Amino acid sequence: MNPSVGPVQGDAPFWSRSLSRWNAVCWVLFGAMAIGLVALDRPDGSKYTALALLGCVVVCYAALDRFPDNPVVRPHLYLSVLVLALGGLAFNRSSYAALFMVTLPHYWMFGRTRRVSMAFLGLAAGATLLGSWLRQGWSGEFFGETLVSTLIVVAVGVLIGLWAHSVVAESQERARLIEELERTQVQLSEAHQRQGAADERERLARDIHDTLAQGFASIVVLSEAAQGALDTDTERSRKQLRSIENTARENLAEARELVGSAQQSGQVAAGxxxxxxxxxxxxxxxxxxxxxxxxxxxxxxxxxxxxxxxxxxxxxxxxxxxxxxxxxxxxxxxxxxxxxxxxxxxxxxxxxxxxxxxxxxxxxxxxxxxxxxxxxxxxxxxxxxxxxxxxxxxxxx
Incomplete structure (x- = not known):
């Protein structure tokens, strides 16, 4: 079934349950109306005409409920059949008021837009009044009962439909805001991840500069000094070579810490x-x-x-x-x-x-x-x- 304003994201289970319950209620009421028409013991064929009109409505409603996405089964086609059936039942004087009350929400469910729903509701009211007028004429019964009751039903239907539209519109706006909030949260999370990665790269660059780069610079300086003193001061060169070895070992330990554990990188010796x-x-x-x-x-x-x-x-x-x-x-x-x-x-x-x-x-x-x-x-x-x-x-x- 395709209501005029479909279920919104986040409220879909609620709308699905509500529509399922309303479908069950409609089928019960349709069955009760059919039993009531069959129970009428009229000498003419009016009850068979009424049953035929009700049958057309039920068949269209069942097709729409069974094949909601079929392009042949149009919601507006069902509403048009419903309007004609109401006019025929009103002319036939057979349960038109009951059918009008039962199907009142359908104009808002299948009208798709507020303007279309109001138009079909007006056509339904006009069809029932026309059928009653053709049967009753300008009588006191038409003005005193039929016209007033029909207008009251239409007014109630309009108020209920407008209220339902406002509720659904608010639900859609809420769902839109929730969707935007979720999208913003995803973007914020991605930004935090990027910032975290950038911070980690900067931290590693700083640690490498403060440890490995400085150690390699020290090795270069010591190597140049040791090479220059090889022929003149071998003892000094020997000390510088030991310093190179110690610095290289320290750099190796620092490199292992940086690679092995980001949380423990840069640890210093005890003391x-x-x-x-x-x-x-x-x-x-x-x-x-x-x-x-x-x-x-x-x-x-x-x-x-x-x-x-x-x-x-x-x-x-x-x-x-x-x-x-x-x-x-x-x-x-x-x-x-x-x-x-x-x-x-x-x-x-x-x-x-x-x-x-x-x-x-x-x-x-x-x-x-x-x-x-x-x-x-x-x-x-x-x-x-x-x-x-x-x-x-x-x-x-």
Missing amino acids: TVAQTLRRTLDRFTEDTGIPVDAELADITCDQQTRIALLRCTQESLANIRKHAGASAVGVVLARQPGGVELEVTDDGRGFVVGTSPGFGLDGMRKRLAELGGELTVTSSVGDGTRILAMIPTEVSA
């Missing part, structure tokens, strides 16, 4: 922050010969903070090694009321803040920002550089 930074500073001095004056407070903090402090230290030392040309480095790790601070200074050539094209400083800022911290860079040409990293966190000695 306090001071112990971890001390090992890094000793390696820096061993590789470069630049002395480091370190004041490292014995601070205990969470793993993410330890990693951030270590990566900031490694990046600062890498920049000093590659760009600063420094003769001394200072590193201070201190506990402050609002968290923990790491300061790295050098007496190198310095630079103009804001003009550095490298990835390192930007990566340090983003890493600290993820923990609610911030990075402050102070430098000028010829006056060295000061890097201050602050992470607000609960720390304890």
